Amino acid sequence: MVCASVLAGCGDSGSSDSKDGPKKSNDRGPITLATGKDTTGTLQGQLDRWNKQHPAEKVTLVELPESADQQRQQFIQNAQTKSDAYSVLNLDPIWVAEFAANQWIDELPAKEFPLGKMIPAVVKTGNYFGRQYAIPFNTNAGLLFYRTDLLDKIGAQPPTTWAEMKQDCAKVRGLPEGKGIGCYAGQFDKYEGLTVNFSEAVASAGGSVVDAKGKATVDTEAAKKGLQFLVDGFKDGTIPQQAATYQEEDGRRAFQAGKLLFHRQWPYQWTLANAKDGSSKVAGKFGVAPLPGLTGPGRSSLGGLDLAISKFAKHKATALDFIKFFSNEENARTNLKVTSAAPPYTDLYDDPALRKQFPYLDTLKQSLASATPRPVVVHYGDATAAIQESAAAALSGSKPVDSALADMQKNLSAAIAEK
Template identity: 90%
Template sequence: MSSLRIVLGVGRTPSGHRGTGRRRAAAALAAVVCASVLAGCGDSGSNESKGGPEKSNDRGPITLASGKDTTGTVQGQLDRWNKQHPDEKVTLVELPESADQQRQQFIQNAQTKSDAYTVLNLDPIWVAEFAANQWIDELPAKEFPLDKMIPAVVKTGNYYGKQYGIPFNTNAGLLFYRTDLLDKIGAKPPTTWAEMKQDCEKVRKLPEGKGIGCYAGQFDKYEGLTVNFSEAVASAGGNVVDAKGKATVDTEAAKKGLQFLVDGFKDGTIPKQAATYQEEDGRRAFQAGKLLFHRQWPYQWTLAGAKDGSSKVAGKFGVATLPGLAGPGRSSLGGLDLAISKFAKNKATALDFIKFFSNEENARTNLKVTSAAPPYAALYDDPALRKQFPYLATLKDSLATATPRPVVVKYGDATAAIQESTSAALSGSKPVDAALADMQRNLSAAIAEK
């Protein structure tokens, strides 16, 4: 059976963790090409390639299935590959903006054993689930320069000692802040939640700080909420899931982390509208000068610094590591890993494409054009890049202490449990203790289910 697959035009904004955004012209790469393609969709009996990609000699056209590229840079990289490989062209298949919806479409594609998606650009936390369900192939680790990448980032693509995902980029949360306003009150970037609140109170007393929102992150009921909750718990000294794989949200640290967020909405530290913020909602608010502090991925650096009139805070902001309960906080580890669908055709081409798409040259380009955090360790110490992106040292520090979200085979159930209870606490419909008790029970059940 075949079905019509539409390849959408590419817009602009984050790579690494998912976001939304309006379409814009890319700053330094070729313009986006919009097209419609007819992609075959078959069952495993007739279309599934035999064995993994290292055993396949099948070559020909493939697809790259990925979340919305709001940076406008991916098509330019595909064009370079396609020019050199006219018989093995890669077509971009853009999935919805929401990470949860992307995951759903990836799973639907796998469960129907469709060959419509060849290379998958996955949130690293999905790799274990997809590998356990045999929806993606093991990759030949020795054929990739994994020794040049940050070990913790490489580990995101590993499942039971085998490599199923190759890092395309990585990500760690940063605290974006208004340098002009903090300078006015003689303050440095806060390292604790209490300092952040104090700074906000002082700024709001300034004529230029009147009515400004203090702090925002990603608090809509989607994957970003799991990220922000996990960071709050880690930044209070706890873990959502411990080293033995046991749910540990029935702890004092978890309570303090969630209480920080709940109190923020109650006392106005976090604007009420931030309850529906995903990445792009907060970015637009920060760029419009409506926020003093913003928890965000590195991609915001380039967009907030644009001097084309789209950002009111260009030249007026800096970045720091996230604040925590008693000192610097800890970010969740984000990013994107490239994998090959178990049910794809032309896996030999797919393997070579991943080698190209994930190489250091492309990682350097992505950093320069979109501020995407590279997986290659050496790029963080490159003098020229540090001059262009002063936040690289801070990002390196954030990555060094970043923690993965719960590595759970039934990750969909796990993240749903976290989102449901966190959302209930933030909205005030459930007390913090009750929300965490429910989360502990439901998260434990998700972990126990195999």
């Protein structure tokens, strides 16, 4: 999108054919995997499998904060100091352009990965100016988790529009078992999750945050309707006030505690909310549907995690082989089975055994097909800050929707134009 402003960051110095790239066969030894906090508790087990087979090239897990914004900050600090503390980076896909443009990650040999077996839009998240800088570890699309037991009580199907969702909530609240329940929540704290949820609301109203030419487009009627839905939700009680501080785990805990009728969440919630160890009050009592929208099914933001090699890492040949192992189809299948994480491999969505175990896979496949990426901007930190600042001001009531979107249009346009 911002080709003219980043050509200086598009050179070959990060390529796999450079003297520092991951192709040196003797560049082997211990490495690290830097990733956001492992809320699933499963990553170490996967690393143990690698470490058992590669005792001289062990991978050490480096857990960063749960917040995506804090993760990005630590990744950037590591890169700016040219530290070799992080070898393999597990990045939010939207950061790949920024990291590639700044030559903080190496180009990867695309032909050595089974990219043709993966969902094309997901593969594209790791691509920058026609070169592959990151490989999908998993992907993600937002889904609507809903209480089947309570909707059954009112004879309702999962809603496809925002209006239907509000109507269903009002009916459920009229039930003895639904008294006081929160209607809907997502990720509305002032962090990357707010960018995701705002972008989804705009897309679900028929708009876009940035158009195909890279121009900010939040000064539109569709963007206004999307943000207005969220603002009205807080005003009329559809969205509980405490959800203004929700990140992923806050909402998950609330849903599992039976405090929410509807919850916008990533697929990983499925396994945790179905736990039979007493940690979830809604195990076996919920289903999954596409996000609702203004006039019909909404559109999710595209999420996930992409694996890249730090420009400043040691033992890059080991790092490359580890990414091949960590991102392969067998591991993606395991991740789905253990954590319900969305796999990047197309065939897994049609696997009969997996579809039986995870009946939402067809819904997830549909959501991924229509998912929209967040703005692909080299100065993404400034872009997402512009979105978060204005969206938070509107949700808190400190700025009218029109003023918030006017400010967002101005600041987002400035972030896109940055040299």
